[in-house]
Amino acid sequence: MNITNAEENYLKAIFKIAEKENKAASTNKLAEVMGTSPASITDMIKKMSDKKLVNYTKYYGVTLTSEGSKIATNLIRRHRLWELFLVDKLRFPWHQVHNIAEELEHIKSDDLVARLDAFLNYPKFDPHGDPIPNAEGKFTIRSQSPLSDARKGQKYVLVGLKENNYDFLKFLYDQGFKIGSSITLLEKSDYDHTAKILLDGRSEILLGAVVTQNLLVRNE
Amino acid sequence: MNITNAEENYLKAIFKIAEKENKAASTNKLAEVMGTSPASITDMIKKMSDKKLVNYTKYYGVTLTSEGSKIATNLIRRHRLWELFLVDKLRFPWHQVHNIAEELEHIKSDDLVARLDAFLNYPKFDPHGDPIPNAEGKFTIRSQSPLSDARKGQKYVLVGLKENNYDFLKFLYDQGFKIGSSITLLEKSDYDHTAKILLDGRSEILLGAVVTQNLLVRNE
């Protein structure tokens, strides 16, 4: 069966909503995420339900069938592999790769993905620290906690980000943060969740609450 | 102005027809190349004429405007850069890259192309020996002649191919040919244009007329 780019995007959106909210995706939420009208969603979802890509219950919401889930996972795999390629090989800053990867992820060739994976050395995480599902669709899980929960004086490694929005990424990029950076917590305020850190043994940086809560680190 | 993927493909087809036949592209020829009906061509060409991408004269044919030519050249640049990436970096055999590059060439990012170009070291030719126009749209010209015109006993370098069809490429790939291969002409028949060559100092190969006429070489 042929899956269009638009359908792939719907599957991905439903997957991400389910992952975040842990429930069926509503028409309105999907419309918001996809940047279309709710009417378009109902329209499209009906067709995708006929194709057995999603389970649709009127006035309730949409979930993925196992077929739909497989396609969504594969799409995320492709997206994240391309993001890593763009950052590691083409030297793009990490806040500039999302839109390009949104296009690259739709290239239809399993061989291409397999070879790209090999070229990048079968990576487990993308440049933002998000896990790259393997060819079987398995995500690697890692231990992590927000920097806001960290202990003063301890040394951490930046492993991920809770938010991937452009401005946040650009801010971090400009400060010199990247996945794998070492972060030593010099000072912290339990009152307002700000912190002073030493980044990669080089620069002392003051961070506000929003930043410390969205940086995911692991010990040592 | 927004150019769709379909429009880009029309521009490329018109460019290639003009290059090969040295005249305006006819509706039927375009239909054949694009794999659509002649009626679709007329339909589309009219819209593209309104957009000043092509010059269209009813019942006569289509040529590119300078704007259209610029876009077509850029598309060829992108196509050939991606083909080189696929062969050199992802280790695809050269007969398997065309279709994937047909998709990759439509990714809309000038920055991506510039970085890919740099990553590949500003190459002048793709894996099939076709010239890659530079960022300004300039093609590199090189001296070349078909192997069928070569002289017995002389040593040559394979620089290009007259035909890029799948079966020809696969045949050559299976024999071990690639751009840059050394070819020594051991025997040749002026009667039927067959030849016996030494490829890369390793293997002696007998070639038929079609092959010798479609291999482009230069001396030494």
Place this chain on the structure above:
DNA sequence: GAAATTATTTAAGTTTGCTTAAAAATAGAT
């Protein structure tokens, strides 16, 4: 140079993925 063949265009219609506006169902407030 008229008739026949071929090439091209026009006309009408299709599919995909979207839109707006109106109708219907659900959920929330009192």
Place this chain on the structure above:
DNA sequence: ATCTATTTTTAAGCAAACTTAAATAATTTC
């Protein structure tokens, strides 16, 4: 439990890029 507000669906319609069938123009052939 009813009224109101919100969400969702239905209906009608649009643009892009196709299709087939019919009409028209150009080219060949005799």
